[in-house]
Amino acid sequence: MRLTAESAFVLHARPWRETSLLVEVLSERHGRLGLVARGVQGPKRQALRAALQPLQWIRFDAVQTGELARLNTAEAMDVAPRLGGEAMLSGFYLNELTLRLAPRQDPAPELYDAYARARQRLGAGEPLAWTLRRYERDLLEALGFGFDWHHDGDGDPIDPAARYRLDPEHGPRRLLSDRGHGDRSSAATGRGLLALADDRLPEGDDLPGLRRAMRGVLAHHLGPRGLKSWEMLSELGRVAAPRDGHTTGE
Template sequence: MRLSAEPAYVLHTRPWRETSLLVEALSEQHGRIGLIARGVQGPKRQVLRAALQPFQYIRVDALLRGELARLIAAEAVDAAPRLHGEAALAGFYINELLLRLVPRGDPFPELFDLYGRTRAELDGDNLAWTLRRFERDLLEALGSGFDWRVDADGVAIDPAARYRLDAEQGPRRLLSDRGHGERNAAATGRALLALADDVVPQASDLPGLRHVMRSVLVHHLGPRGLKSWEMLAELSRVSVKREPGPVAE
């Protein structure tokens, strides 16, 4: 199959043999694709290498044979966002989620659009909320999303209650006699309804929302976690030692 001027976002690039690169990209019509870019070392190929950096929006010509495609040409469509600090870590996180959860070759046009929107928001003011929305929409696109307005028993979400997320069945209300630690790791009903309405929740609701969304992602990822989570944990430890304060995730 020939791909011609196929829009795509670069997710990850690594060396392939001596002079080539293996590029993972999220394309508009063909989902996640693996591209072999041959002979890209050397000064004459600098423009091509620049176009194959993570977060770059490109148009691709490639010949798809089996699981991998041979890259023929790639052209940058715009300038990739210059991400630093927590925004760069967040970008690494969404790319890693896509690499781990989206199989190659399955078309997901909604994911292509989702990535473009999230990419544009990574340097915004509410990074944690941007990531929660991305996780919500990623699960929905993969067929693992929830109705955020009702719990697993079909009962309307109570804004004042707390919920955990069952990866298969959705929100489950916590009983009032649950321990303090379990309640702290749960999300408020108010936060779940904010996800349903796509409105920014109260700042105090974001940590619980992060905990429950991660529990669902862990279920789908299996026993091997994400490198970005390890990096975040290390960054949090360093931040606490230097100056206490929140680290966005």
């Protein structure tokens, strides 16, 4: 299959053999794709190497002959967001999560659009924790794992004053007052869930609960192997979002 003028975002690139790269992209029409970029070393290939950096939006031509496609040409469509500190780590998380959960060669235009929005928000300096929670919500929806955020797993409306854990298979489950502390520590407020449902910035106190509840769902779909970005944030001791929502909270 020949891929012509395909629009995509670069998720990951790593050296392969002496002069080539293995590149993972999220494409607009074909979902996640693996590309082999041959002969990218040398001064004449500098523009191509720059176009294949993570978070870069590109247009490319390739030939799909098996699991991996052979890259012919690629050009940058804009200037990738210049991120530093926690914003850079958030971009790494965005790419790693997409790489791990999006299947190859499975068109997902909703996911492509969600990634484009999250990338723009990172570049614009919007609150990091809120940017990532919105992307997690949209990614789950695009991959068929989403919930009705306005109702719990039994079909009852979400109560803003209650607390809920997120069951990966059934959606929000209301916690009763006699439940153990372990359930409550990974729970989200109903107020936070409704804010997420309405795409409305939650109260600062609600963001940590959303992070913990969403992580449980994502961990279920990721399986026993977690994310490197989670490990990095744990090592740095950044495990909770502040009230303003600007920290990743991952």
